[in-house]
Amino acid sequence: MxxxxxxxxxxxxxxxxxxxxxxxxxxxxxxxxxxxxxxxxxxxxxxxxxxxxxxxxxxxxxxxxxxxxxxxxxxxxxxxxxxxxxxxxxxxxxxxxxxxxxxxxxxxxxxxxxxxxxxxxxxxxxxxxxxxxxxxxxxxxxxxxxxxxxxxxxxxxxPLNEYLDNIIDTINMEMIRSKRMRIALDPLYGVSGASLRTILLTARCEVDTMHENHDTLFGGHLPAPNEETLRPLQNYVTAKHFDMGVATDGDGDRLGVIDDTGQFLHPNEILLMLYYYLLKYKGWHGPAVRNIATTHMLDRLADFFGEECYEVPVGFKYISAMMQEKDAVIGGESSGGLTVRGHIHGKDGVYAASLLVEMVAVTGKKLSELLREVKELSGAAEMVEYAFRFSTEKKADIEETLMKDKLLPGFDFPVEKVSYMDGCKVYFQNGGWVIARFSGTEPLLRIFSEMPSREMAVQNVRRLEEFLKL
Missing domain, CATH: 3.40.120.10 (Alpha-D-Glucose-1,6-Bisphosphate, subunit A, domain 3)
Structure with missing residues (x-):
C-alpha cells in the first residue's frame, strides 16, 4: 500500500x-x-x-x-x-x-x-x-x-524566520535594494507567497501577488510552474511592465519564471543562467550536476569554463549526493528544481527565486539579455516533453521492449550511444538526445527530447510514440 x-x-x-x-x-x-x-x-x-x-x-x-x-x-x-x-x-x-x-x-x-x-x-x-x-x-x-x-x-x-533570515543573509540584498525592481509573484495557490514576498519586500522590491489564497483545488489547475499554468502570470507581467514574474509549485521547491519580455523561461534556461552567474559574475569554481532528462547545454557551458557536468538519474537525492561528492556549484533538473553549494541539500524554489533576482540586480542586465549572453556560450537547443498514460499490461510491454529486449525505432539521426541508467536514453551524434522513462510520481511514461530544433525533438518523440504504440 x-x-x-x-x-x-x-x-x-x-x-x-x-x-x-x-x-x-x-x-x-x-x-x-x-x-x-x-x-x-x-x-x-x-x-x-x-x-x-x-x-x-x-x-x-x-x-x-x-x-x-x-x-x-x-x-x-x-x-x-x-x-x-x-x-x-x-x-x-x-x-x-x-x-x-x-x-x-x-x-x-x-x-x-x-x-x-x-x-x-x-x-x-x-x-x-x-x-x-x-x-x-x-x-x-x-x-x-x-x-x-x-x-x-x-x-x-x-521556524520560518530562521529559514528566511538564512536566505536574506546569503543574498546580496543591498544591490537589490539599489535597483528598485518590480516583481510579480504567483505561488499557484501554494505555500511560498508569504516567504517570497517577505524576502523581496525586505529588499525594497515592488511586489504584486496573484493566486495566493488557500485553495486545495489549486484553481482547477496543476500546481506546477510550467508554460501552460503561468499564462496568467505572463499576461500580468506584460500588461504591468514588471521586471520579471516568479512562480513556484504547490510546496515551494520548484521555480518558474517569466522574463521582462513576457516570455516563459524553461527551467533548463534558469539553471543555465544561474550557473553562468555564479561562475562569471561571482567568481565561483566547480562542476554542475543535472539529471538524465535535463539540458546538455549545461554540459557545454561547464566545458567553456573548464568545468565538468555530471549526469545522474531522476530524483533530487541523486543530484544532492553527487553535488557533495564533487563539491559542485549547482545542481538541477528540467522540472524546475535546483540548489546551490552552501544552501540546503535539496531543491528550493524560494532560494532560487531570490538568487535570480540578485543576478538581475548585480549584472544590471534584464533576464532576456542574460539568456542571449549565456546561449552564445552554450549554444541553443530546444526541449520537448510528452506524457503518456498506460494500462498495467502496456507498462509491462513497454518495459520488455525498451529495457529487456532493448529494441529501438529507426531514428532519423545517427546514434552515438544508448544508456539504461534510468529508463532508456538515446544520445545522437549531433549532441541531441531522447529519453523514455516511467514517472516516479504519477502513472505516466514521460518522453523528453532535446535537439538543435523543436521540430527535430518532436520527431524523436513521435518515433518512440509510434514504435511503442502509445
Whole structure:
C-alpha cells in the first residue's frame, strides 16, 4: 500500500492516502528510528496547503507520541525547504513533509528527509517500505493530541524566520535594494507567497501577488510552474511592465519564471543562467550536476569554463549526493528544481527565486539579455516533453521492449550511444538526445527530447510514440 517514488510516497486522497496508512508510515518511522537508536533526536513535520495535509501531520504525530518520540510540528503551512533546512540546522536525523508537491489536487503524500536535510535515498525508503509491511494498521497505537502537547511529546514550532533570515543573509540584498525592481509573484495557490514576498519586500522590491489564497483545488489547475499554468502570470507581467514574474509549485521547491519580455523561461534556461552567474559574475569554481532528462547545454557551458557536468538519474537525492561528492556549484533538473553549494541539500524554489533576482540586480542586465549572453556560450537547443498514460499490461510491454529486449525505432539521426541508467536514453551524434522513462510520481511514461530544433525533438518523440504504440 505504501510505495515510495522519486519524490516520496504519493497517493490519491481517500484511496491510499488515508489515516490508517499515514499512521502505519509513522509507526514504521518509529521502528526504524528506535532500531537505529536515534529516537532521542525526535522528529520534525511540516505540511502544505493540500486537503488533509494538516490533519495528516497531526495523525502522524499522535503515533510518534504514543511511541515516546518527541515531535516538533510546524503548525502552519510552509514550503518544503523549510523542513529540510530545519533538519539540517538542528542536526536532526529525520524529518517529514506532508505534500504531493506538483501532483494534481486529488493527490497527497509524504516526503522523508534524512540527516543534513537530504531527500531520503532509495536504500532508506526501501527500508521504510519493509517496516510498513510488518505493521498491522489495527495495532498502531496513538496518543490524544492535546494530551501529547501537555506532556511535551508534541511541540508546535514556528521556524520560518530562521529559514528566511538564512536566505536574506546569503543574498546580496543591498544591490537589490539599489535597483528598485518590480516583481510579480504567483505561488499557484501554494505555500511560498508569504516567504517570497517577505524576502523581496525586505529588499525594497515592488511586489504584486496573484493566486495566493488557500485553495486545495489549486484553481482547477496543476500546481506546477510550467508554460501552460503561468499564462496568467505572463499576461500580468506584460500588461504591468514588471521586471520579471516568479512562480513556484504547490510546496515551494520548484521555480518558474517569466522574463521582462513576457516570455516563459524553461527551467533548463534558469539553471543555465544561474550557473553562468555564479561562475562569471561571482567568481565561483566547480562542476554542475543535472539529471538524465535535463539540458546538455549545461554540459557545454561547464566545458567553456573548464568545468565538468555530471549526469545522474531522476530524483533530487541523486543530484544532492553527487553535488557533495564533487563539491559542485549547482545542481538541477528540467522540472524546475535546483540548489546551490552552501544552501540546503535539496531543491528550493524560494532560494532560487531570490538568487535570480540578485543576478538581475548585480549584472544590471534584464533576464532576456542574460539568456542571449549565456546561449552564445552554450549554444541553443530546444526541449520537448510528452506524457503518456498506460494500462498495467502496456507498462509491462513497454518495459520488455525498451529495457529487456532493448529494441529501438529507426531514428532519423545517427546514434552515438544508448544508456539504461534510468529508463532508456538515446544520445545522437549531433549532441541531441531522447529519453523514455516511467514517472516516479504519477502513472505516466514521460518522453523528453532535446535537439538543435523543436521540430527535430518532436520527431524523436513521435518515433518512440509510434514504435511503442502509445
Amino acid at each position: 505504501i510505495k515510495f517514488g522519486t519524490g516520496g510516497w504519493r497517493a490519491i486522497i481517500g484511496d491510499d492516502f488515508i489515516r490508517s496508512n499515514i499512521q502505519v508510515l509513522a509507526k514504521a518511522m518509529c521502528d526504524k528510528m528506535r532500531n537505529e537508536n536515534v529516537q532521542e533526536t525526535g522528529m520534525v513535520i511540516g505540511y502544505d496547503r493540500r486537503f488533509l495535509s494538516k490533519e495528516a501531520m497531526q495523525w502522524a504525530a499522535q503515533v510518534f507520541a504514543a511511541e515516546g518520540i518527541k515531535t516538533r510540528l510546524i503548525n502552519y503551512s510552509v514550503p518544503t525547504p523549510v523542513v529540510m533546512f530545519y533538519v539540517m540546522r538542528h542536526r536532526m536525523k529525520y524529518g517529514m513533509m506532508i505534500t504531493a508537491s506538483h501532483n494534481p489536487a486529488l493527490y497527497n503524500g509524504i516526503k522523508i528527509f534524512t540527516e543534513a536535510g537530504r531527500d531520503a535515498e532509495e536504500e532508506q525508503t526501501c527500508q521504510i517500505e519493509e517496516y510498513c509491511k510488518d505493521i498491522d494498521p489495527c495495532e498502531v497505537e496513538v496518543m490524544d493530541y492535546d494530551r501529547a502537547v501537555e506532556e511535551g511529546l508534541i511541540e508546535e514550532i514556528y
